[in-house]
Amino acid sequence: MVGLNFDFAEIDAIINARSLAIVGASGKPFKFGSLFTASQLAFGFSGPLYLVNPGEREIMGHPCYPDLNSLPEVPDLVYVTIPAHRSLHILRECARLGVKGVVLLAAGFREIGEQGAELEAEAVSIARRGGFRIIGPNCFGIYNPRNRLTLLPGHDFSDSPGEVAFISQSGGFSAHVARMAGDLGIHFSAVVSYGNGADLNEADLLLYFSMDPATRVISGYLEGISDGRRFFAALKEAASHKDVVMWKVGKSESSSRAALSHTGSLSGASSLWEGLFRQCGVIEASGVEELCDVLLALKHLGRRPGKRVLISGGGGGLGAYAGDLAEAEGLEVPLLHGHTEARLREILDYPGSSVGNPLDIGTPLTHLPVFEAAIREAALNPTTDVLVFDLALNFAHGLFGDSGLEEAANILVRIRRDTGKPVVLVLYSRAVGLKDMAVEELSRRMRDRLLSGGVPVYPSMARAMRALSLVNT
Amino acid sequence: MVGLNFDFAEIDAIINARSLAIVGASGKPFKFGSLFTASQLAFGFSGPLYLVNPGEREIMGHPCYPDLNSLPEVPDLVYVTIPAHRSLHILRECARLGVKGVVLLAAGFREIGEQGAELEAEAVSIARRGGFRIIGPNCFGIYNPRNRLTLLPGHDFSDSPGEVAFISQSGGFSAHVARMAGDLGIHFSAVVSYGNGADLNEADLLLYFSMDPATRVISGYLEGISDGRRFFAALKEAASHKDVVMWKVGKSESSSRAALSHTGSLSGASSLWEGLFRQCGVIEASGVEELCDVLLALKHLGRRPGKRVLISGGGGGLGAYAGDLAEAEGLEVPLLHGHTEARLREILDYPGSSVGNPLDIGTPLTHLPVFEAAIREAALNPTTDVLVFDLALNFAHGLFGDSGLEEAANILVRIRRDTGKPVVLVLYSRAVGLKDMAVEELSRRMRDRLLSGGVPVYPSMARAMRALSLVNT
Numbered sequence: 001m002v003g004l005n006f007d008f009a010e011i012d013a014i015i016n017a018r019s020l021a022i023v024g025a026s027g028k029p030f031k032f033g034s035l036f037t038a039s040q041l042a043f044g045f046s047g048p049l050y051l052v053n054p055g056e057r058e059i060m061g062h063p064c065y066p067d068l069n070s071l072p073e074v075p076d077l078v079y080v081t082i083p084a085h086r087s088l089h090i091l092r093e094c095a096r097l098g099v100k101g102v103v104l105l106a107a108g109f110r111e112i113g114e115q116g117a118e119l120e121a122e123a124v125s126i127a128r129r130g131g132f133r134i135i136g137p138n139c140f141g142i143y144n145p146r147n148r149l150t151l152l153p154g155h156d157f158s159d160s161p162g163e164v165a166f167i168s169q170s171g172g173f174s175a176h177v178a179r180m181a182g183d184l185g186i187h188f189s190a191v192v193s194y195g196n197g198a199d200l201n202e203a204d205l206l207l208y209f210s211m212d213p214a215t216r217v218i219s220g221y222l223e224g225i226s227d228g229r230r231f232f233a234a235l236k237e238a239a240s241h242k243d244v245v246m247w248k249v250g251k252s253e254s255s256s257r258a259a260l261s262h263t264g265s266l267s268g269a270s271s272l273w274e275g276l277f278r279q280c281g282v283i284e285a286s287g288v289e290e291l292c293d294v295l296l297a298l299k300h301l302g303r304r305p306g307k308r309v310l311i312s313g314g315g316g317g318l319g320a321y322a323g324d325l326a327e328a329e330g331l332e333v334p335l336l337h338g339h340t341e342a343r344l345r346e347i348l349d350y351p352g353s354s355v356g357n358p359l360d361i362g363t364p365l366t367h368l369p370v371f372e373a374a375i376r377e378a379a380l381n382p383t384t385d386v387l388v389f390d391l392a393l394n395f396a397h398g399l400f401g402d403s404g405l406e407e408a409a410n411i412l413v414r415i416r417r418d419t420g421k422p423v424v425l426v427l428y429s430r431a432v433g434l435k436d437m438a439v440e441e442l443s444r445r446m447r448d449r450l451l452s453g454g455v456p457v458y459p460s461m462a463r464a465m466r467a468l469s470l471v472n473t
Numbered sequence: 474m475v476g477l478n479f480d481f482a483e484i485d486a487i488i489n490a491r492s493l494a495i496v497g498a499s500g501k502p503f504k505f506g507s508l509f510t511a512s513q514l515a516f517g518f519s520g521p522l523y524l525v526n527p528g529e530r531e532i533m534g535h536p537c538y539p540d541l542n543s544l545p546e547v548p549d550l551v552y553v554t555i556p557a558h559r560s561l562h563i564l565r566e567c568a569r570l571g572v573k574g575v576v577l578l579a580a581g582f583r584e585i586g587e588q589g590a591e592l593e594a595e596a597v598s599i600a601r602r603g604g605f606r607i608i609g610p611n612c613f614g615i616y617n618p619r620n621r622l623t624l625l626p627g628h629d630f631s632d633s634p635g636e637v638a639f640i641s642q643s644g645g646f647s648a649h650v651a652r653m654a655g656d657l658g659i660h661f662s663a664v665v666s667y668g669n670g671a672d673l674n675e676a677d678l679l680l681y682f683s684m685d686p687a688t689r690v691i692s693g694y695l696e697g698i699s700d701g702r703r704f705f706a707a708l709k710e711a712a713s714h715k716d717v718v719m720w721k722v723g724k725s726e727s728s729s730r731a732a733l734s735h736t737g738s739l740s741g742a743s744s745l746w747e748g749l750f751r752q753c754g755v756i757e758a759s760g761v762e763e764l765c766d767v768l769l770a771l772k773h774l775g776r777r778p779g780k781r782v783l784i785s786g787g788g789g790g791l792g793a794y795a796g797d798l799a800e801a802e803g804l805e806v807p808l809l810h811g812h813t814e815a816r817l818r819e820i821l822d823y824p825g826s827s828v829g830n831p832l833d834i835g836t837p838l839t840h841l842p843v844f845e846a847a848i849r850e851a852a853l854n855p856t857t858d859v860l861v862f863d864l865a866l867n868f869a870h871g872l873f874g875d876s877g878l879e880e881a882a883n884i885l886v887r888i889r890r891d892t893g894k895p896v897v898l899v900l901y902s903r904a905v906g907l908k909d910m911a912v913e914e915l916s917r918r919m920r921d922r923l924l925s926g927g928v929p930v931y932p933s934m935a936r937a938m939r940a941l942s943l944v945n946t
Contacts (some may be wrong), residue, residue: 170790176903183906254806255796258831314736317643323728333727358731365702430649431655434917444907
């Protein structure tokens with residue numbers, strides 16, 4: 001670690017800051033300062049929170065200070081939400097006071113060209129001399145449910161701490177991942193949007209979270225890196241301690257162009273990245289949905305749950321389609337064990353069902369005791385590692401109603417608990433109109449029940465198979 | 474056509490049947506007969522509908538006849554919903570009476586092995602001698618909004634006729650596609666679930682719909698084919714008249730196994746199929762979602778709208794990600810025309826925005842007059858064929874509310890109408906919890922507005938790019 005020039009405590013003092021000031025706090029709509037202030041006030045920081053703006057006496061019912069110097073204490077962390085060209089002045093004040101860290105939200109630094117790059121270099125130089133570290137610029141900041149720090153615009157993030165870290169050059173994607181994952185019961189140790197990474201960058205954050213005892217999974221969105229050797233060493237270090245999931249963009253020409261104008265990053269050749277990830281055992285995911293899908297699988301199935309899947313659901317077409325998907329993703333769909341097959345033939349003795357792998361129960365859902373017996377037997381099948389069941393909610397709803405479907409969710413949770421075998425549910429409705437909100441609501445209620453019982457839920461067979469494939473890498 | 478041994482009128486008499494009998498109609502739950510009877514009664518067949526069951530006098534308030542012989546007229550079409558081994562007797566009655574067609578719903582024919590194959594051959598032989606045609610067995614039947622015929626379990630399908638045909642070996646997928654596409658404003662000339670295709674098969678149906686004046690797009694789900702030469706000739710014929718979209722499964726070993734036990738089909742090597750589709754100019758799609766995505770693009774953008782996309786939205790990460798997706802799908806993300814670039818620099822003069830392709834408007838949505846001016850200019854950019862805008866609904870909702878977002882949808886519809894340039898919206902919310910139903914409802918309301926204004930809506934950038942790529946093949 002010494003060779004990597006890294007200090008855990010420095011970063012920890014920022015992420016787990018115990019006091020916070022917002023410079024540029026505002027009540028005026030459509031400004032970063034006001035959006036962030038409103039979010040942070042609504043989320044409720046766990047320690048003292050000071051609003052700073054020379055032009056205001058009070059913001060949203062909270063007192064406002066004219067400058068950092070007037071605060072009753074020196075805050076651990078200062079969020080600077082004012083425009084780039086006025087921020088250096090604040091950084092000098094931070095240096096003088098001895099804060100531990102600064103988050104620079106504003107854009108207008110390296111990503112806009114030479115003039116911005118000079119400003120950025122000067123900001124870093126002030127921090128170095130002042131003995132504090134910077135997150136940003138051109139970022140949305142930090143979300144940490146433990147000290148209830150939030151990033152822009154995260155007033156509605158989960159307040160449950162968890163085991164997943166997410167680091168990102170994109171503020172938007174930080175907020176997307178934090179919000180969506182939270183709704184799927186995936187909770188965070190912290191999410192850090194670090195933008196241009198002028199001072200603290202991806203390598204520092206990887207090293208920090210690889211040592212952070214609260215973090216079990218490190219995930220990230222990357223456009224480019226500032227120091228290749230240090231990043232590779234940090235990634236290797238992180239992946240040797242934790243599960244690491246990376247979403248890398250900038251593989252195409254237009255994407256590289258976008259990355260350059262976004263965070264001033266040079267993104268590099270895609271083959272190099274893929275080789276690097278493979279070498280380090282890093283899971284590569286693409287897009288917010290796929291990243292969340294992988295995090296869900298890691299949470300409920302763990303890393304490398306096994307590639308042998310048992311596919312089940314109602315309808316022969318489903319099995320034919322799912323079999324193709326599984327094998328295209330490098331999964332296996334082996335024949336059933338003889339014993340399982342014999343037992344299933346006794347249970348599924350009605351026309352329309354078909355015993356095998358895929359296992360066709362004939363209709364999207366069947367008489368619940370028969371469903372439970374068949375799926376329990378299927379889960380116990382010794383030639384497979386994971387059971388994947390497919391449920392078309394709109395069809396089943398007509399036959400079983402809300403209560404039948406909620407009981408079906410309970411059955412899957414029971415089977416998962418009793419057998420210890422990973423169970424995955426593909427849950428969707430083909431009724432997607434404005435008039436079908438009740439089915440959508442039922443689907444979310446079932447999903448919450450299943451997730452709290454250890455059964456990950458995916459909205460399509462394609463996404464389930466892809467997630468299973470990725471956690472097996 | 475003569476060489477293909479095909480009679481348009483024979484199939485037309487079935488699909489556009491003017492009178493219908495259901496043999497095995499029932500009021501008892503959990504039986505095919507009762508599910509189909511209830512669906513068809515609820516959907517409301519446009520002509521005379523006769524229920525037949527020797528054990529019932531009345532079903533769901535409708536009179537029931539003991540046999541086909543007792544009906545006041547000979548129906549055009551007979552749905553046989555009783556088990557396989559009892560169906561031959563009914564087929565002989567159909568032959569004697571001179572019906573035009575029969576739909577055989579029951580499983581238990583070729584797909585279960587030798588005994589079933591004999592039963593199936595005998596059924597076809599009865600039909601040949603009796604001068605009528607069979608759809609099925611092992612199928613869900615026909616959905617036709619023109620005569621209000623529906624397939625199992627389609628009581629809730631759209632009643633608007635349209636220009637898309639879907640033919641399918643899978644009953645489940647027929648119902649899925651009919652329901653979901655209908656909710657997306659894609660309407661059908663007919664959907665035919667033909668199961669084992671013992672008599673009328675994929676080739677007959679392709680030829681029928683390629684001649685059917687109501688049909689502009691022919692789509693299908695295929696497991697395998699019964700007669701390769703005839704099928705290839707029919708596919709070529711169809712693709713020379715209409716846009717054809719095919720979803721072919723059975724490319725993997727387990728999938729072939731599933732297809733064999735599902736519809737008794739031999740599915741064949743995947744490379745052969747891909748070559749065939751390419752040669753005929755057929756679009757290949759996989760899965761219900763992707764198929765509907767393609768149908769949506771064909772409806773609103775047409776075939777081959779052009780590969781040059783202009784990507785826009787709020788946030789630099791988005792552009793970097795979308796650029797990768799576009800180029801991985803064989804689309805192009807060219808630089809803006811100089812004139813467009815200059816105009817956009819005037820309009821988007823605030824920090825956080827970035828003019829180029831991708832075009833970053835800074836926040837998920839901006840002040841609406843600025844948004845309208847910028848997106849209108851972007852749509853008019855002469856170096857691109859299609860504008861794709863990305864809108865994260867949950868972020869934008871906090872700033873603009875329901876009315877602002879509904880107005881944003883109207884703006885996109887206006888731009889599409891005024892400029893004539895294809896516009897695509899990627900619309901999603903990362904707020905996906907049980908507590909977020911209001912955003913989901915707003916999203917569906919906006920989608921309906923956009924679809925009725927000619928703007929296709931996709932739930933993710935990945936799906937939008939894939940659909941654009943596929944309609945350009």
